[in-house]
Amino acid sequence: MTDAVRMSLEDVHAAAKAAMLGQGFADNHATAIANTVTAAERDECRHHGLFRLPFYVNGLRSGQASPDVEPVLTELAPGVLKVDAGYAFSPLALERGDAPLAERAKEHGIAALAVTNALNVAALWPEVERLADRGLVGFAFVSSSPYVAPAGGIKPLFGTNPMAFAWPRLDGPPVVFDQASSASARGEIQLRLRDGESLPDGWAIDSHGRPTNDPQEALLGAQMTFGGFKGSNIALMVELLAGPLLGDKISFEQAAHDKANTGAPCGGELVIALDPARFVAGGDRVAQLKHAELLFQSLLAQDGARLPSGRRYEARRRSEADGVMVPRSLVDSIESYIAGKVVIERAKYEGDHITASMASA
Amino acid sequence: MTDAVRMSLEDVHAAAKAAMLGQGFADNHATAIANTVTAAERDECRHHGLFRLPFYVNGLRSGQASPDVEPVLTELAPGVLKVDAGYAFSPLALERGDAPLAERAKEHGIAALAVTNALNVAALWPEVERLADRGLVGFAFVSSSPYVAPAGGIKPLFGTNPMAFAWPRLDGPPVVFDQASSASARGEIQLRLRDGESLPDGWAIDSHGRPTNDPQEALLGAQMTFGGFKGSNIALMVELLAGPLLGDKISFEQAAHDKANTGAPCGGELVIALDPARFVAGGDRVAQLKHAELLFQSLLAQDGARLPSGRRYEARRRSEADGVMVPRSLVDSIESYIAGKVVIERAKYEGDHITASMASA
Numbered sequence: 001m002t003d004a005v006r007m008s009l010e011d012v013h014a015a016a017k018a019a020m021l022g023q024g025f026a027d028n029h030a031t032a033i034a035n036t037v038t039a040a041e042r043d044e045c046r047h048h049g050l051f052r053l054p055f056y057v058n059g060l061r062s063g064q065a066s067p068d069v070e071p072v073l074t075e076l077a078p079g080v081l082k083v084d085a086g087y088a089f090s091p092l093a094l095e096r097g098d099a100p101l102a103e104r105a106k107e108h109g110i111a112a113l114a115v116t117n118a119l120n121v122a123a124l125w126p127e128v129e130r131l132a133d134r135g136l137v138g139f140a141f142v143s144s145s146p147y148v149a150p151a152g153g154i155k156p157l158f159g160t161n162p163m164a165f166a167w168p169r170l171d172g173p174p175v176v177f178d179q180a181s182s183a184s185a186r187g188e189i190q191l192r193l194r195d196g197e198s199l200p201d202g203w204a205i206d207s208h209g210r211p212t213n214d215p216q217e218a219l220l221g222a223q224m225t226f227g228g229f230k231g232s233n234i235a236l237m238v239e240l241l242a243g244p245l246l247g248d249k250i251s252f253e254q255a256a257h258d259k260a261n262t263g264a265p266c267g268g269e270l271v272i273a274l275d276p277a278r279f280v281a282g283g284d285r286v287a288q289l290k291h292a293e294l295l296f297q298s299l300l301a302q303d304g305a306r307l308p309s310g311r312r313y314e315a316r317r318r319s320e321a322d323g324v325m326v327p328r329s330l331v332d333s334i335e336s337y338i339a340g341k342v343v344i345e346r347a348k349y350e351g352d353h354i355t356a357s358m359a360s361a
Numbered sequence: 362m363t364d365a366v367r368m369s370l371e372d373v374h375a376a377a378k379a380a381m382l383g384q385g386f387a388d389n390h391a392t393a394i395a396n397t398v399t400a401a402e403r404d405e406c407r408h409h410g411l412f413r414l415p416f417y418v419n420g421l422r423s424g425q426a427s428p429d430v431e432p433v434l435t436e437l438a439p440g441v442l443k444v445d446a447g448y449a450f451s452p453l454a455l456e457r458g459d460a461p462l463a464e465r466a467k468e469h470g471i472a473a474l475a476v477t478n479a480l481n482v483a484a485l486w487p488e489v490e491r492l493a494d495r496g497l498v499g500f501a502f503v504s505s506s507p508y509v510a511p512a513g514g515i516k517p518l519f520g521t522n523p524m525a526f527a528w529p530r531l532d533g534p535p536v537v538f539d540q541a542s543s544a545s546a547r548g549e550i551q552l553r554l555r556d557g558e559s560l561p562d563g564w565a566i567d568s569h570g571r572p573t574n575d576p577q578e579a580l581l582g583a584q585m586t587f588g589g590f591k592g593s594n595i596a597l598m599v600e601l602l603a604g605p606l607l608g609d610k611i612s613f614e615q616a617a618h619d620k621a622n623t624g625a626p627c628g629g630e631l632v633i634a635l636d637p638a639r640f641v642a643g644g645d646r647v648a649q650l651k652h653a654e655l656l657f658q659s660l661l662a663q664d665g666a667r668l669p670s671g672r673r674y675e676a677r678r679r680s681e682a683d684g685v686m687v688p689r690s691l692v693d694s695i696e697s698y699i700a701g702k703v704v705i706e707r708a709k710y711e712g713d714h715i716t717a718s719m720a721s722a
Contacts, residue, residue, distance in 0.1 A: 077471075077636070077640075079439075079472065080470035080471060080640055082640075082642070108439045108441075108469060109438030111471065112470065112471045112635065112640070114640050137601075137602075150660050150663060152663070152665035153660070153663030154663065154665070157663070165594070167598075175597075179594060183588075226589070227587040227592055233538040236656075237526045239656055240528050240656070241498075243656070244637075244656070245637055246640055246641065247642075247649060250656050272471070274473065276605075276606055278437055279441055279443075279606050279608070280607065287608070288606065291604070291605040291611070292601055292605040295518075295600055295605070299518060302510070302513070302515065304514055305510075305511040305512065305513040305518075307597075308590075
């Protein structure tokens with residue numbers, strides 16, 4: 001990295017928060033966005049780190065995201081809580097729902113959180129990891145803009161529709177996965193377009209439904225689900241759980257709602273929490289978690305096999321010790337944000353959202 | 362079909378039940394097994410139909426399955442019910458848990474059913490379809506014998522670990538999928554071995570971890586997960602949800618428990634039910650389900666795309682009108698079962714369970 005700046009995680013958080021404040025977010029949202037961006041930067045999920053700030057800015061400047069609305073928590077049923085995000089970005093709504101959801105799960109054994117009217121451009125693992133840090137098992141499901149063809153079809157219908165899962169451990173951070181229903185992330189195709197690289201087989205079809213390795217053709221066509229019809233079924237499930245179940249939007253409705261083409265789809269997210277102690281008589285959570293360790297040990301005993309999130313935790317240890325390296329150009333853009341400058345969104349791909357890099361005006 | 366007998370679904374049920382009674386099951390289990398076998402036969406899921414009766418018989422004759430124990434329903438938490446199957450086959454336990462789970466889900470919005478100590482050789486879709494028939498969204502997860510290598514590994518660790526999901530519809534049967542975390546069902550490999558056919562790429566590795574198209578080598582080696590590491594993550598999730606969460610067995614512990622090698626692993630199953638009406642203020646389930654129809658219509662508007670379970674419902678219409686065709690050899694075996702004859706299990710594959718076909722002694 002020839003021109004990069006080393007920043008502590010405290011510095012990353014302070015810079016992200018100041019940038020959001022500088023662009024007009026109120027303290028509540030600026031803090032929550034900085035929290036999620038810093039967590040991603042820390043775990044070297046750069047795509048959701050500082051690199052992602054333009055999406056938040058663009059959502060705000062387009063008028064589609066509220067700068068300051070406070071999420072509203074209500075009870076829909078004894079086991080179901082709702083947080084109406086009020087057409088603001090999701091991190092604050094998810095933070096507000098976290099403790100109440102955990103409390104309900106511990107009381108009832110299982111509980112759900114319906115987050116609605118939230119602009120979502122963040123990863124899902126933070127919310128399920130938080131639940132697991134409280135000793136709970138967590139699921140999360142969110143839909144997005146329609147980029148992915150159903151198995152057998154040729155036109156975009158589903159979002160990349162990630163689902164996340166977390167299992168708590170007695171020692172150390174939880175086992176967590178957060179994976180798209182598509183074969184690849186949208187951003188991975190965009191990066192290959194930028195770098196002039198071709199796509200692996202199985203990622204995408206062109207606008208005629210033919211398999212393609214050309215990133216430009218892929219962005220004009222459709223992404224494919226992972227694992228064929230099984231991944232397509234999971235994409236369908238996520239679509240139903242994050243949309244109609246919550247009275248919120250299907251991916252193609254989110255796209256229609258995103259009139260300013262901000263790349264920040266507005267919709268629902270379903271989070272489910274289970275308390276392991278309430279799934280066995282006597283509630284001996286320690287025995288359950290020790291039991292799960294047998295499975296993890298057997299998996300890790302196989303060369304080449306690894307637990308999901310292992311790499312993320314290795315990165316976390318490095319970042320907590322040494323901070324992270326941030327490209328100079330990104331630091332410059334953040335400084336413009338902090339100074340309140342208007343920052344121009346980058347060129348759009350046809351039918352696609354802005355690229356996750358910044359150019360200051 | 363040169364030598365087959367047409368049977369009405371009533372005849373299938375009566376024959377299956379009489380066979381189970383003839384082999385020593387009490388009425389409660391004989392009826393529940395006949396219910397699940399008949400549903401599978403009706404939907405042309407032949408692998409779980411009459412063809413599957415030897416697994417039930419073998420589990421009983423080995424002494425591993427109770428012929429008559431009544432499942433015990435208890436409440437573990439306001440949102441969590443448990444049915445201890447008492448080391449008997451799962452269909453009766455699942456039937457006993459169905460209405461109480463649905464009632465809890467309607468009361469609390471979301472509820473879970475922990476089925477433990479159940480021998481499982483049936484499909485998962487009947488339990489989630491029943492929930493959807495009650496207007497609920499259903500999930501089910503079950504682990505099995507260790508046949509599947511984790512992504513990156515080369516040795517069997519996970520079961521084929523299916524998960525099922527169901528979404529209710531206003532008109533007609535629900536949208537349901539029930540899919541293994543492995544690239545293929547175990548039985549599909551066994552059928553290709555029997556028929557001298559090779560396996561598609563991506564299904565299996567041999568005992569040295571090399572990709573193989575040879576069914577014999579595959580059965581000695583390991584099956585692969587669908588969709589690479591993403592399918593492997595789902596297999597891991599299912600393992601945790603059906604095992605340690607419920608205080609029940611991991612797949613490799615199920616195999617150790619199956620001393621008689623019956624091919625009927627004994628373990629846990631997690632079923633989760635959500636009431637859509639409790640996920641929106643005002644509880645207008647009709648609006649939610651109509652909304653979901655927009656998604657289904659968009660999917661079906663694409664040539665080649667289809668909803669999961671569509672083929673099963675087409676088969677159901679045929680079977681309900683015309684009955685099903687059952688091979689004469691299978692009818693003969695069932696008649697031996699009904700007469701109480703001891704039926705010899707077929708040759709075993711190395712490290713594997715009995716083949717799902719019958720030979721009477």
